[in-house]
Amino acid sequence: MDALTITSQQHELLRTTSSTNPSSSPAIVGSTSSALSLPSPSSSPSSSASDTGSLSSQPGTSSSLINIVLQRSSLTSPSSLASLPMETSSLSITRNGNDQEYDEILPASKRSRTTGPDAPDKLERRLGGILCCAVCMDLPNSAVFQCTNGHLMCSACLTHLLADARIRDETATCPSCRCVMTREMCSRNLAVEKAASELPGLCRYCGQELPRSQIAVHEDEKCEDRLTICGFARLGCPWRGPHHELGSHEGSCPHPNKSGREILSSLESLDRQAKEEKRLYDSIFEFLSFEKIAFQDLQWKAYRTEDFIQRLFYETSRFSAFNQQWVVKARVNDNDKDPSQVCERRLSYQLVLKSKPTTPISVHYLILKGPFGDMKVAPYLYRFDFTETSLESPYTLLPLKDSAECNKLLAAKAINFRLIMFQLPK
Numbered sequence: 001m002d003a004l005t006i007t008s009q010q011h012e013l014l015r016t017t018s019s020t021n022p023s024s025s026p027a028i029v030g031s032t033s034s035a036l037s038l039p040s041p042s043s044s045p046s047s048s049a050s051d052t053g054s055l056s057s058q059p060g061t062s063s064s065l066i067n068i069v070l071q072r073s074s075l076t077s078p079s080s081l082a083s084l085p086m087e088t089s090s091l092s093i094t095r096n097g098n099d100q101e102y103d104e105i106l107p108a109s110k111r112s113r114t115t116g117p118d119a120p121d122k123l124e125r126r127l128g129g130i131l132c133c134a135v136c137m138d139l140p141n142s143a144v145f146q147c148t149n150g151h152l153m154c155s156a157c158l159t160h161l162l163a164d165a166r167i168r169d170e171t172a173t174c175p176s177c178r179c180v181m182t183r184e185m186c187s188r189n190l191a192v193e194k195a196a197s198e199l200p201g202l203c204r205y206c207g208q209e210l211p212r213s214q215i216a217v218h219e220d221e222k223c224e225d226r227l228t229i230c231g232f233a234r235l236g237c238p239w240r241g242p243h244h245e246l247g248s249h250e251g252s253c254p255h256p257n258k259s260g261r262e263i264l265s266s267l268e269s270l271d272r273q274a275k276e277e278k279r280l281y282d283s284i285f286e287f288l289s290f291e292k293i294a295f296q297d298l299q300w301k302a303y304r305t306e307d308f309i310q311r312l313f314y315e316t317s318r319f320s321a322f323n324q325q326w327v328v329k330a331r332v333n334d335n336d337k338d339p340s341q342v343c344e345r346r347l348s349y350q351l352v353l354k355s356k357p358t359t360p361i362s363v364h365y366l367i368l369k370g371p372f373g374d375m376k377v378a379p380y381l382y383r384f385d386f387t388e389t390s391l392e393s394p395y396t397l398l399p400l401k402d403s404a405e406c407n408k409l410l411a412a413k414a415i416n417f418r419l420i421m422f423q424l425p426k
């Protein structure tokens, strides 16, 4: 493409990597990605019935059960409850080794089979209590980590604990034994991951019992009760219902027989959404042909403010672009007094001009994940006019995928990203 060659040859394209620290980056990227993307342990046949059987007869079993019971009681303190992810409190009754509570959430048909004196999955339930996460008490679906004393934690809970510790400027500790925990000190426990994936779980739609490793595929593609939308949703049909009713609904759905005039409004709203998205990408393409473009691979490091109540903020080292010095700052949950007390987390950031400009500089800028980071961020352009008297852009939202993504960044040692700046022609 012409545009690209022109950009690199004739135009000012600034790139300084000195402000990033590439030597530390791979370790961070490696550890976070291993925590979040993992091979499905489902296909492994290693945890057969005999393996799990011998596990239960180990002497450590009873003490693990005691630990789990202790952790459950410690969870009732308000501070530890506040630090839990929202969804975990509702999940905590599902599989915690307590037969009675487990039975209560089972469909009636299941209950009668599992409560008999020789119930076949008694062992499975006991194992569920042993292999569950020490924080959310649920059986982990993904990576399982353990503290140096062997207490288990799912990936999401570990990330949440590390993020809370970052916000409070404390050292993260194991909720069971209070030993110090960092991402590096916690090791994966592959045996638990594999064993947990072999244990039965329930489909959230039909309640059918399946090996946990097969539940995702069942719920997404096979379950007859899974939530579906009408095939004519684009024509404005609001119907949603179980998959087995879809055929009969679509047979009688009035929307395909409506006139063009009647469905026009729903088509127009679809058009509006598409146009909105297209406008963003069009403007990015337009800016790419500007004369002055700068991009920078940066790293946010955590600092504390010097206020009486010290607050967490992030700042990059200085970098130069358009013959000026800049930094990018970020903060957690703008207006919240204590972000560690809320489950919803977000980051916002500002661009700060560190040198005094002789003439005003109008800049469009956006943040991307860049080559050293793995943040899931949507492209969103912001604009600010820097002048001699206004050197700081307002704080604007970093459009992350969700709150869990924000916690992932907070739990990491540093946050890597790429900043692209377009200077508007005068």
Ligand SMILES: [Zn+2]
Residues within 6 Å of the ligand: 133, 134, 135, 136, 137, 138, 153, 154, 155, 156, 157, 158
């Ligand atoms: Zn957990």
Ligand SMILES: [Zn+2]
Residues within 6 Å of the ligand: 147, 148, 149, 150, 151, 174, 175, 176, 177, 178, 179
């Ligand atoms: Zn521990």
Ligand SMILES: [Zn+2]
Residues within 6 Å of the ligand: 203, 204, 205, 206, 207, 208, 218, 219, 223, 224, 225, 226
């Ligand atoms: Zn199902």
Ligand SMILES: [Zn+2]
Residues within 6 Å of the ligand: 230, 231, 232, 233, 237, 238, 239, 249, 250, 253, 254, 255
């Ligand atoms: Zn319909």
